[in-house]
Amino acid sequence: MKLQKRFNAASKLQIYKSIVRPVVTLGCGTCAMSVTEQYRLLIFERRVLGKIYGPTQDNDRTWRIKTNEKIEILIKKETIVRFMYHKDYTGQHM
Secondary structure, eight states, X not given: OOHHHHSXXXXXXXXXXXXXXXXXXXXXXXXXXXXXXXXHHHHHHHHHHXXXXXXXXXXXXXXXXXXXXXXXXXXXXXXXXXXXXXXXXXXXXX
């Protein structure tokens, strides 16, 4: 059985929020980030979340990937960039 099938989306999202996101943003607080770097972080996050939530089946039984807007709704707009800017100076999320 594949690892992807063992956990549901809520468990995978919790792993992403508690392990992956803090590790990715660990060094980001040391210097100012450009808009391009923030955009690249958002692209990375959308790719990971797209893998977590998987495709959607339409009414006509065709499969498609979720849009960025649907992903933001699923994560309640808690993007990786907002996560970075809401950390205090010790690196702990407030």
